[in-house]
Amino acid sequence: MSTGRGGSSDMQDSLSLMQFHDPYLYSGSAVSANLPLSSSHSFLPHRQDFVHTGDRCSGKDVPEFVDQAAAEVSGEQELAVSKEVHEGGGDAAVEEQDGAATARGEEEAHGVRMIALLMECAVAVSVGNLADANGMLLELAQMASPYASSCGERLVAYFTKAMAARLMSSWVGICAPLAPPCAAVHAAFRAFYNVSPLARFAYLACNQAILEAFHSKRLVHIVDLDVVPGGALQWLSLLPALAARPGGPPLLRVTGFGMSASALHDTGNQLAGLASKLSIPFEFYAVAKRPGDVDAVAAVPSRRPGEALAVHWLRHAMYDAAGDDGATMRLVRWLEPKMLTLVEQERGGAPGDGGGGGAGHEHGHFLGRFVSALHHYSALFDSLGASRPADEDASRHLVEHGVLGREIGNVLAVGGPSRSGRDKLGCWQAELARHGFLRAGGAGRAQLVAGACPAGLGSTVADDHDGTVRLGWKGTPLYAVSTWTWCPSPHAQR
Numbered sequence: 349m350s351t352g353r354g355g356s357s358d359m360q361d362s363l364s365l366m367q368f369h370d371p372y373l374y375s376g377s378a379v380s381a382n383l384p385l386s387s388s389h390s391f392l393p394h395r396q397d398f399v400h401t402g403d404r405c406s407g408k409d410v411p412e413f414v415d416q417a418a419a420e421v422s423g424e425q426e427l428a429v430s431k432e433v434h435e436g437g438g439d440a441a442v443e444e445q446d447g448a449a450t451a452r453g454e455e456e457a458h459g460v461r462m463i464a465l466l467m468e469c470a471v472a473v474s475v476g477n478l479a480d481a482n483g484m485l486l487e488l489a490q491m492a493s494p495y496a497s498s499c500g501e502r503l504v505a506y507f508t509k510a511m512a513a514r515l516m517s518s519w520v521g522i523c524a525p526l527a528p529p530c531a532a533v534h535a536a537f538r539a540f541y542n543v544s545p546l547a548r549f550a551y552l553a554c555n556q557a558i559l560e561a562f563h564s565k566r567l568v569h570i571v572d573l574d575v576v577p578g579g580a581l582q583w584l585s586l587l588p589a590l591a592a593r594p595g596g597p598p599l600l601r602v603t604g605f606g607m608s609a610s611a612l613h614d615t616g617n618q619l620a621g622l623a624s625k626l627s628i629p630f631e632f633y634a635v636a637k638r639p640g641d642v643d644a645v646a647a648v649p650s651r652r653p654g655e656a657l658a659v660h661w662l663r664h665a666m667y668d669a670a671g672d673d674g675a676t677m678r679l680v681r682w683l684e685p686k687m688l689t690l691v692e693q694e695r696g697g698a699p700g701d702g703g704g705g706g707a708g709h710e711h712g713h714f715l716g717r718f719v720s721a722l723h724h725y726s727a728l729f730d731s732l733g734a735s736r737p738a739d740e741d742a743s744r745h746l747v748e749h750g751v752l753g754r755e756i757g758n759v760l761a762v763g764g765p766s767r768s769g770r771d772k773l774g775c776w777q778a779e780l781a782r783h784g785f786l787r788a789g790g791a792g793r794a795q796l797v798a799g800a801c802p803a804g805l806g807s808t809v810a811d812d813h814d815g816t817v818r819l820g821w822k823g824t825p826l827y828a829v830s831t832w833t834w835c836p837s838p839h840a841q842r
Contacts, residue, residue: 455498462491462504466722469511474715478515485512494749495740499733503726506753513761514714530576530608533666536750537577539743543735544728545807546819546827549797550662551582553817553829554689556793558658559589561687561833567655568598571648571683573639573676574662574669575604576611580618582660587619591626599629601655603648607669609636639679640671648683658687663776665693665755673776681783681834688785688832690776694818694825695724695759714760721759724826728752731821734806780832788833789815 465484472481485508492505541547562568568590570583583602591597602619606612616632623630635647651657659680663669670676680688729748736744781787794811797819801807808820817829 458491459498459500462488462501465491466504466507466511470715470718473511473514473518474718476518478518481511482515485515494753495745497739499729500726502748503722503729506725506748506756507722507760509753510757510760513757517761530606530611532750533576533754534579534608534611536746536754537666538579538581539746540751541578541581543743543747544732545735545800545802545805546731546821547578547581549800549807549809549819550691550827550829551578551585552800553793553797554660554691554831555582555586555589556796557689557788557790557831558586558660558687560790561658561788562590562598562656564595565654565656566598567601567652569601569603569651569655569657571603571605571657571659571685572661573605573659575606575615576608576669577662577664577666579611580615583619584622587622587626587628591628597626597628599631601631601633601649603633603635605635605637605639605644607636607638609634612636638669638671638676640673640676642675644675644679645682648679651683656686657683658689659683659685660689662691663693665758666751667754667758677779677783684834684836686833687788688780688834690780690830690832692776692828692830693724694820694828695720717759721756723824725752725756727821727824727826731806731826777830784834784836785832786835787814788831790831791815793817 465488469481469484469488472478472484488504488508489512492501492508494502494505494509496502496505537547558570572583587600590600600623602616604612604615606615612634616634619632620630633649635644637644637647729752732744732747732752738744789812793815794809794817797817798809801809806822808823810818810820810825812818815831818825819827819829
């Protein structure tokens with residue numbers, strides 16, 4: 349059901365402490381893999397701004413496209429035109445209105461033609477008619493630009509690029525996704541965090557669940573299964589809430605997995621610097637592996653007696669963050685977390701393709717993945733366009749190119765991480781239930797997130813009976829945040 353504003357006073361206190369910005373950035377000594385980074389070290393705080401909306405995208409100039417909203421005549425102009433017509437001198441104004449209406453009609457017809465051609469191309473690809481698909485892609489490439497003012501045209505441009513990569517992979521037999529530069533992924537995701545409220549809402553729901561699991565615990569440990577996209581963003585908002593606990597903060601340990609040693613180092617420095625400012629005893633352990641890689645279990649520091657442990661996983665389709673899903677599940681079960689927070693996309697796509705559905709289309713069914721992805725990303729592009737409507741917004745372009753475009757390419761061109769040749773599970777929520785985990789839904793989390801939603805922008809928050817918080821845009825669910833706890837039983841698969 350949809351939720352409104354509200355929540356308990358404790359949750360509101362947590363909300364006031366979990367701010368969404370990331371003001372603390374620190375420099376410090378290198379962090380060796382698996383070695384603790386103590387907050388007692390000296391750090392030099394400094395502020396680093398990211399991408400400003402006034403910045404322009406670099407690259408060659410591209411043609412401008414007329415947006416429907418920009419072509420509309422304002423109420424004042426209509427009033428002036430009506431006055432001129434009434435006075436007998438409005439012939440020129442009427443012609444101008446007719447011209448604007450014609451332009452709007454042409455733009456709508458252009459958009460309909462692009463979508464229809466894109467669907468025809470998807471059908472051709474699904475049946476192996478690569479020659480016809482290639483011809484349609486050449487036409488689409490001339491029709492759509494990723495720099496257009498229209499959200500729909502930018503969406504078609506990225507789908508066209510992904511379909512072209514799909515055709516190339518079909519011809520040469522390449523189907524494994526390439527690992528993207530970690531620095532570029534982090535920069536793009538940080539822009540996504542700043543531009544769209546969806547990532548911030550997901551972090552808020554996860555942090556509230558972790559705070560509840562850590563209540564009154566003096567030793568707490570967070571294991572982040574993929575640090576690279578968000579870096580320290582999520583945990584920078586959690587630390588002030590831990591520091592404000594009655595009785596003082598706990599001893600906090602954070603273990604971060606990731607394919608980039610530099611990203612792990614930066615995350616450890618930022619968290620240790622803030623922990624020092626807040627007088628939180630803190631240790632950071634960097635594991636430059638994926639959780640599904642060989643020997644990942646041995647890289648996690650030993651659990652201390654009485655320590656409460658939480659596992660966090662933000663699943664996405666930008667790259668294969670987990671490796672072998674079966675090995676990742678074994679790691680999570682071995683950790684026996686008091687709280688597991690899982691963020692998944694709600695694309696309803698094929699099992700294992702990075703989406704949260706898993707119950708929809710058969711594994712590898714391209715047309716099903718295409719339709720699900722088109723529905724999902726059209727809502728995301730529309731939400732970004734509403735948040736940053738300027739035609740040349742550099743931050744929005746960075747998000748569309750570095751996050752959404754990368755995911756579209758991976759889902760369509762290679763089918764997501766599931767096509768990398770490694771063992772991939774279907775629906776992760778079903779697998780968690782099968783392997784000894786129980787839902788850990790908490791009352792009021794959706795209300796807490798709904799209370800942080802800016803009014804009138806189109807963001808929607810809903811909760812299920814099992815406590816899953818669903819984040820969406822204008823009623824379309826886009827992300828699901830579910831919480832779990834380890835509770836082994838004789839019926840759980842070992």
